[in-house]
Amino acid sequence: xVKVTQSSRYLVKRTGEKxxxxxxxxxxxxxxxxxRQDPGLGLRLIYFSYDVKxxxxxxxxxxxxxxxxxxxxxxxxxxxxxxxxxxxxxxxxSLGGGRVDYGYTFGSGTRLTVV
Amino acid sequence: GQQLNQSPQSMFIQxxxxxxxxxxxxxIFNTWLWYKQDPGEGPVLLIALYxxxxxxxxxxxxxxFGTTRKDSFLNISASIPSDxxxxxxxxxxxxxxxxxxxxxxxxxxxxx
Numbered sequence: 001x002v003k004v005t006q007s008s009r010y011l012v013k014r015t016g017e018k019x020x021x022x023x024x025x026x027x028x029x030x031x032x033x034x035x036r037q038d039p040g041l042g043l044r045l046i047y048f049s050y051d052v053k054x055x056x057x058x059x060x061x062x063x064x065x066x067x068x069x070x071x072x073x074x075x076x077x078x079x080x081x082x083x084x085x086x087x088x089x090x091x092x093x094s095l096g097g098g099r100v101d102y103g104y105t106f107g108s109g110t111r112l113t114v115v
Numbered sequence: 116g117q118q119l120n121q122s123p124q125s126m127f128i129q130x131x132x133x134x135x136x137x138x139x140x141x142x143i144f145n146t147w148l149w150y151k152q153d154p155g156e157g158p159v160l161l162i163a164l165y166x167x168x169x170x171x172x173x174x175x176x177x178x179x180f181g182t183t184r185k186d187s188f189l190n191i192s193a194s195i196p197s198d199x200x201x202x203x204x205x206x207x208x209x210x211x212x213x214x215x216x217x218x219x220x221x222x223x224x225x226x227x
Contacts, residue, residue, distance in 0.1 A: 042219030042220055043158075043220075048214065090157050090158070
C-alpha cells in the first residue's frame with residue numbers, strides 16, 4: 001500500500017513563526033498536493049506539484065509556499081503563521097501522468113494551531 | 116475553484132438503516148471517487164468509478180457513476196457505528212491532469 005506520512009499529527013505555533021509541514025510518500029508518485037480542511041468549507045487546495053522542483057498554486061495559496069526538492073517529499077511552508085491559518089492540513093499523492101487509477105492517497109493530517 | 120454539490124451537510128441515522136448520498140455537478144466528469152474520513156484521520160478511498168452507468172460495490176457500500184456523467188451516488192446498507200465520519204465525493208474533469216475536484220462532504224452520524 002502507498003503510504004503518505006505527515007511528520008506531525010499536532011502542532012502548536014506562535015503568530016509570526018515560520019512553520020514547516022513535511023510530507024513523504026513511498027510509492028514513487030509523480031503528483032503531490034497540500035490541502036487545508038475547515039468545518040463547512042471542505043478540502044481546499046493550497047499548492048500542488050507534478051514533478052520535482054515544480055509547483056503550482058491551488059485555490060488558496062496566499063500566505064503559503066512549498067518546496068519539492070526530491071520526488072518523495074513535499075513541504076508546506078507558512079512564512080509567517082497567523083491565527084487564521086489554524087486548520088487541519090492534509091497532504092496527498094497520486095500516480096501522475098494524467099492517470100487517476102486509484103485517486104489520491106492522503107496522509108493522516110496535521111492539526112495546526114496558531115496562537 | 117469549482118466544487119461538487121453534496122447535501123445535506125450532516126445526516127443522522129439509526130444503526131441498521133440504509134443511507135443514500137448523492138453528488139452533483141454542472142460539469143461532466145470521467146472519473147468519480149468516494150472517500151471516507153474518520154475523525155482525526157485523512158480521507159481514505161472507498162470506491163472508484165470509471166465509466167458512465169458503472170455500479171460498483173465494496174462490502175456494504177455501493178456506488179454508481181451517473182449516466183449523464185454529472186452525478187454519482189453512494190449507498191450504505193445496514194449501517195453500523197463505525198460508519199460515522201465524513202463522506203466526500205470527488206471527480207476528475209476531462210483533461211485535468213489528475214487534479215480532483217471535491218465536494219464539501221457529508222458528516223454521517225449513526226445512533227446505536
